[in-house]
Amino acid sequence: MKRLWLVPLLWASAAHGATDAAADYQQHCQSCHGVNRVGSSGPALxxxxxxxxxxxxxxxxIEHGRPASQMAAFAPLLTAQQIDALVSFLQQPPATPATWNEQDIRSSHRQLADLSQLPSTPQHHADPLNLFVVVESGDHHITILDGDRFEVLDRFASHFAVHGGPKFSPDGRFVYFASRDGWISLYDLHNLKLIAEVRAGLNTRNLAVSKDGRWVLVGNYLPGNLVVLDARDLSLVKTLPTHSRVSAVYTAPPRNSFIVALKDVNEVWELSYAAPTPNFEPRRIQAQDVLDDFSFSPDYRQLLATSRKAGGGQVIDLDSGKVVTDIALSGMPHLGSGTYWQRNGQWVFATPNISKGQISVLDLKTWKLIKEIPTLGPGFFMRSHSHSRYVWSDVFFAPGNDAIHLIDKQTLEIAHTLRPMPGKTAAHVEFTQDGRYLLLSIWDREGALIVYDSQTLQEVKRLPMNKPSGKYNVGNKIEFAEGTSH
Ligand code: HEC
Structure with a gap:
């Protein structure tokens, strides 16, 4: 008897798996992850x-939850089939596409402190230009560190998954953060206080701050657009549809412009902010390929981009918009993480490679390959300082990623390989403003920030931290110092 109705029921539940998952989502997940999965107290899904x-x-x-967070284990509540259905449901776009328009941006804006009531001088005893902003991605916190004493001045919860690197106002007083889900936060380093926040999109790549400190530009994957904010309070100025996902936005200080990398079209955009009231109309540079991983020459005249068509990298003159040269590089160079320095009076540029264990060193004038340095594995970050003898380069994507190479900037040989915490990923270095010390991240939930003397390579201090993904020195960033990311 039973079989007669069991078969159609099984069939029905398979066919309606998506609907069941939608209903399960509404019942069990929506309160935290939001209507249409755009996020609320929990992240967007x-x-x-x-x-x-x-x-x-x-x-x-979903089965086991996340430790030390609101995300509970659902294995006791839902069947394996229900969880399977939810897993595939979350990987599909919602039935009604998720949107985020200017009205949504405006209503998400929150003023958290009144700047006019706050002192305009540092309210702490640290050197304001030698502070470090550390992003701890393990538990979504930001730590503000005194860069002389290596002591914590403040530690606060960030939005879920801050990424793309925080950016600073030209005087170094304010720092701007972008989170994966589009939350932009403004923090006052003089008063150690959050000032404002706004949700600029549903899925954000990064932000840039104009050289004059007036504008913040946000690049979004979802919706595919650019959002201009007033840097004083993060209020909305303008949105610009790009009809493409935005891979990244950069500020080009000598050009008084923002440069935009696009993921789905063969174009590079430049938005000038030189006018007293800029209209942010893009100048579109036609490219031969999708160019979405950039670096710039130190004078920002040339753009260096990873290009599949060019079989490596392509150099574009930003004024004429023309291709200067193709650079054949094997593997998958990660030009956006490259860095430059002076060697025998010439500028050289070095880039890691995310598919091959090698560092390519190029002459910045002729773009000729000088050397390929074999490493223990594909790397991600390269960092240095004008006072440092070495470039620090990780082996992020290799099994032995607890190692970090120190490459001699003159001989182009690996001079040292350190293993600061065996078994745990060592990555991302940033120097103090004077280059005397450097901070290295151990990317682990039980990780650390390790301070080294950059000359003697002796460990000076070790601060336990929860996956300190990146750290940023105020002085080096606002000076666009050689050796750090921009
Ligand atoms: C009480 C609030 C709450 C509920 C209810 C909830 N979540 Fe979560 N969820 C969170 C939070 C907060 C996080 C972020 C945890 C962290 O810090 O990593 C999260 C993280 C997640 C993640 C990982 C997201 C990422 O990008 O790393 C997934 C997937 C997820 N939740 C799915 C679900 C599903 C499916 C349900 C319903 C069955 C659900 N959650 C119910 C709060 C909740």
């Missing part, structure tokens, strides 16, 4: 948001 996570990890999070 759209395909763009989950892009970096493997389906197995999505399942793992």
């Amino acid at each position: 759209l395909p763009e948001s989950l892009g970096r996570i493997k389906p197995a990890e999505i399942r793992q999070v």
